[in-house]
Amino acid sequence: MFRFGEVEIIWFLLLVPVQWLLMFWARRRRRRRIARLGDAQHVRMLMPYASEWRFWFKGGLLSLAIACVVLALARPQFGLRQEKAKRTGAEVMFVLDVSRSMLAQDVRPSRLERAKLGIQQLLNRLHDDRIGLILFAGRAYVQLPITNDYSSAQMFLGQVNTDMISEQGTALGSALQLAMRSFSPQEGIGRAIVVISDGENHEDDPLSAAEEAAKQGIKIFTVGIGSLEGAPLPDASGGLKKDGAGNVVISRLDEKVLASIAATTGGVYMHATNFQSGLDPIYEGIDTMQKAEYEQVNYTSYDERFQLFLAIALGLLVLGTIVLERRNPWFNLGRIYRATGGRSAY
Structure with a gap:
């Protein structure tokens, strides 16, 4: 060029x-x-x-x-000129819930937007760690493979919405299994999974996935987004979602499973609110993880x-x-x- x-x-x-x-x-x-x-x-x-x-x-x-x-x-x-540089860091895979319940507005502007903002704040503090992004609802898929390209991570994160997965539900166990398979094969490096979800409607067994992660030395940090009182869900027409009996559907934060997942792996559970993203203790936990040297390829100026x-x-x-x-x-x-x-x- x-x-x-x-x-x-x-x-x-x-x-x-x-x-x-x-x-x-x-x-x-x-x-x-x-x-x-x-x-x-x-x-x-x-x-x-x-x-x-x-x-x-x-x-x-x-x-x-x-x-x-x-x-x-x-x-x-x-x-373009390729330059190889040595970096030292850990690997962090973000697992973000994009089910429709994340549209509830008991945190502003919505659970999903608040979760995205929290991840962005954490990305601003991580520098040499490699990161990845997995989205899940009724199924899970890798939105961004493990990388040190923070610009791409910010771009992909900004595009996330609840329409990216049509199959609704909360397949957290599958998302955790996918996250464990998505790390690099490098040995001697600390690995963490950061789950941000409202914890509703688990369709599989995330605790079994957490036990397997613990055996592999992977820490899982969980962030509960939403309120215990809950909030109604908006529907596509601009109104509120109702069940078959005509009652307004209320989505509530389920902390129990999220806290159990974190405890199983030695991680931390935090409840995020409008006033606290809940990611500061998680950053401190990642910062104390084992770091390893890896080679980073940079595409520098012409x-x-x-x-x-x-x-x-x-x-x-x-x-x-x-x-x-x-x-x-x-x-x-x-x-x-x-x-x-x-x-x-x-």
């Missing part, structure tokens, strides 16, 4: 047509001055070494040199290639200095000798 680091400098290429306008003006003025001396043919005989084409040739060299200098100042850059254009410009200027506007007198003497058949012209 190619680009200019200072693309606005390209406008200075307009100096080239300005130079040629000045050259045309200077040449026309010179012809007028010569015409005042007498007949043009006789005047040319008095100036045997004058060369018209050399003037324009030198002007072309100067134009190319100006263009190369401008291109060099515009900083031409080619291709390679600078202005040196090539500067070298070409320098060569053109040197050539323009060597080439004179006058013909070589020795060349003209040889031509006169051949024209006279080797006889003396005097």
Whole structure:
């Protein structure tokens, strides 16, 4: 790939047509001055070494040199450069509930938006740890594989909504199993799973998944989002969701399972409210986990290639200095000798 680091400098290429306008003006003025001396043919005989084409040739060299200098100042850059760096950190997989119950507004602006904000706050504090994102409702899938690309994580997180999984429910056990399989195969590195959910309607056995995680040395931190009193759920029409009997459906936070999952693995359970994201103790727990060194590939800025254009410009200027506007007198003497058949012209 190619680009200019200072693309606005390209406008200075307009100096080239300005130079040629000045050259045309200077040449026309010179012809007028010569015409005042007498007949043009006789005047040319008095100036045997004058060369018209050399003037324009030198002007072309100067134009190319100006263009190369401008291109060099515009900083031409080619291709991306890979750089490998060593980082030390742990691995953290975020598991986010995107079931419809996360639309309840007992925390503002909604459970899901508050959960996303809490994850963003935690991402701002994690720097060298590798991260991933799993979404779950009636099933679970990997939204972002384990990576150290925090920009991509922020982008994917911003796009999360409850329509991303049509199958409703809360398959937390499946999500935990998927999270455990999604870590890198590297050994000797601390691993954590951060679950953010309202804890409702578990359709599988998340405690069995937590026990398996504990055997693998994986800590699970859980965040309960919502209130114990609960809140009604909005529906697609803008009203409130109702059951078959016409009663408004109230979604309540279920802390019991979430707390048990965290306790099984030696993690921490926190209840997030409008005033506390619940992620500070979790960050402290991740910060104390075992760190391991891993190799990170960074795609850094383009390679600078202005040196090539500067070298070409320098060569053109040197050539323009060597080439004179006058013909070589020795060349003209040889031509006169051949024209006279080797006889003396005097």
